[in-house]
Amino acid sequence: MSTATTPSAPPAPARPGTGSANRPGGARAVLASVGGQNLSLIGALAVVVVLFTSLNPNFLGWDNIQVIAEAATIAGLLAVVQTVVIICGGLDISVGSQTGLASVVSAMVFTSAGSSATLGIAAALLVGAAVGLVNGAVIIYGRVNPTIATLAGLAAYKGVAQLLSDGRAQGYVLGDPVFVFLSRGALAGIPIMIWILALVAAAVHVLLTYTDIGRNVYALGGNDTAARLAGINLNKYLLAAYALTGTVAALAGVLLTARTGSGQPVSGSEGLELQAITAAALGGCALKGGKGTIGGTLLAVALLGTLQNGLTVQGINTFWQNVAQGTLLVAAVVIQQRRNRERAVGLPA
Numbered sequence: 001m002s003t004a005t006t007p008s009a010p011p012a013p014a015r016p017g018t019g020s021a022n023r024p025g026g027a028r029a030v031l032a033s034v035g036g037q038n039l040s041l042i043g044a045l046a047v048v049v050v051l052f053t054s055l056n057p058n059f060l061g062w063d064n065i066q067v068i069a070e071a072a073t074i075a076g077l078l079a080v081v082q083t084v085v086i087i088c089g090g091l092d093i094s095v096g097s098q099t100g101l102a103s104v105v106s107a108m109v110f111t112s113a114g115s116s117a118t119l120g121i122a123a124a125l126l127v128g129a130a131v132g133l134v135n136g137a138v139i140i141y142g143r144v145n146p147t148i149a150t151l152a153g154l155a156a157y158k159g160v161a162q163l164l165s166d167g168r169a170q171g172y173v174l175g176d177p178v179f180v181f182l183s184r185g186a187l188a189g190i191p192i193m194i195w196i197l198a199l200v201a202a203a204v205h206v207l208l209t210y211t212d213i214g215r216n217v218y219a220l221g222g223n224d225t226a227a228r229l230a231g232i233n234l235n236k237y238l239l240a241a242y243a244l245t246g247t248v249a250a251l252a253g254v255l256l257t258a259r260t261g262s263g264q265p266v267s268g269s270e271g272l273e274l275q276a277i278t279a280a281a282l283g284g285c286a287l288k289g290g291k292g293t294i295g296g297t298l299l300a301v302a303l304l305g306t307l308q309n310g311l312t313v314q315g316i317n318t319f320w321q322n323v324a325q326g327t328l329l330v331a332a333v334v335i336q337q338r339r340n341r342e343r344a345v346g347l348p349a
Contacts, residue, residue, distance in 0.1 A: 037284035041299040045306060052310035059310065066191060072305030073193040074099070074259075076298065077252045078272055079279035080201050081245040083297045084208070086280050088241045089221040089289030090146040094135065094153030095249045096272035100265050101161040102128050102253025107171030107263025108164065110179075117178035120257075124250045131157060132246020136239040154273065161265035174261040183258035193255055200248060205294040217241070221289025271322075278325055279304055281332040304328070 052059045078095045085092050102124040110120030131153070138149045164170075173179040185192040208214035219227040220237050228234055256268050281287065282303065283296030304325065311321050 038293075038296050038299055041282065041296065041303055045299065045303045048303065048306050048310060052306075052313065055310075056313055059313065064309070064313075066194075068302075068305045068309045069194050070191055071309065072301050073197045074252045074255055074268075075272055075275040075279065075304070076197045076301040077200055077248050077255075078276035079283075079297050079301050080197075080204050080294060081248040082276040082280045083283065083285055083292050083294060084204060084217065085146075085241050085245055086277075086285040086287060087208070087217055087221045087289060087292045088238060089224065090139065090238065090241065091150060091277070091287075092135065092153075092242065092245050093147065093150040093273050093277075094131075094157055095245060095252075095276055096269045096274075097154050097157035097161065098128060098131050098246055098249035099253040099256060099272055100269035101131065101157045101164075102250035103256045103260075103269065104161045104165045104170055104253075104263040104265050106250075106254050106257045107169075107173060110173055110176070111171040115176060117173070117176050120173075121178075121254050124254050124257075125247055128246040128248075128250020128253070129243050130246070132243040132249070133239060135246065136242035139242070140235050140238055158266065158270075165263060165265045167265060169260070169265075169267070170263040171257075172262055173257055179258040179261075182255060183261075193259075196251070196255070200251070201294050201298055208294065213237075218290055221286075221291070223290070274325065274329070275304065278329040278332070281329055287333065 049060065058064060078099065082092060082095065105127050106120040106124035108120075109123040110117060113119040135150055135153055138144050138152075139146050142149070182192055182196075187195055208217060216227065216232045216237060219230065219232060220234055224234060252272075253269070257263055260268055279300040280292065280297050282300035283292065283298070285292030285297070307324060308321055311324070312318075
């Protein structure tokens with residue numbers, strides 16, 4: 001007499017850096033731990049650095065390195081949380097508009113609350129979390145594709161920021177010690193903005209790599225059916241991912257306010273969504289979900305920031321910088337498709 005057995009859910013996709021296959025000996029162990037994608041980024045970064053250093057010997061000076069790092073901080077924060085959303089199988093095109101909205105809110109609340117930086121920053125973070133939850137709710141409960149939902153958010157949040165600010169920069173925060181510390185302060189010779197990016201990136205890396213939450217996030221993006229059969233609450237994780245994205249985008253907005261000295265509804269935040277998505281894709285995130293690392297994303301942020309700085313130093317028109325960024329995004333996706341052996345659209349397999 002046979003007994004019925006309940007089929008178990010397929011195992012969750014392995015996270016990067018795990019498994020016996022990643023533990024060979026000697027130099028292979030180092031190469032395996034770094035990863036082929038990251039090695040490619042390191043090589044590309046080295047080529048860019050050598051090229052611009054040959055054109056300008058001061059390019060690798062400490063002052064210019066700090067300029068590159070600070071300029072890449074805001075885009076880096078957005079790229080880190082964009083990585084989380086993409087690993088979940090989603091996308092957030094509205095992060096730039098969220099940053100602009102948070103920048104306006106932080107400055108306006110700061111001014112109306114009697115120059116209270118604490119209230120201004122807290123209000124911005126709360127608005128960011130709320131906006132992220134709205135994105136998640138529209139995607140989950142409205143059953144709207146993440147690209148369409150966040151594309152709508154891109155326009156809507158930018159519009160709200162412009163309505164609140166009347167389309168102009170708001171507030172003046174350069175006289176406040178907290179905002180001055182955020183924009184100009186340093187610890188151990190390293191600007192505070194870079195420390196903030198490092199702490200956020202480290203926290204998200206630990207969350208994704210060493211916790212059950214991270215394992216479930218990878219499972220959700222890798223195979224949502226298997227994740228659901230394994231008992232993972234998909235809606236809860238998606239809502240949390242978008243809420244985290246909104247909160248960190250708001251933090252980026254606060255830093256934008258600190259850098260510029262006022263709340264900026266559009267200037268400084270427009271185009272950040274493209275930078276974040278490009279960095280995540282270049283860093284190895286599979287746009288279908290289930291794959292990606294914070295380390296790879298940060299390397300891509302460094303590559304993009306170095307390239308942009310080098311082109312600026314050489315006096316290259318900013319329009320060409322946009323062309324370069326778009327080209328890199330397409331190249332990253334093409335490489336992913338080739339590696340995954342996806343068939344060409346409209347052609348036989």
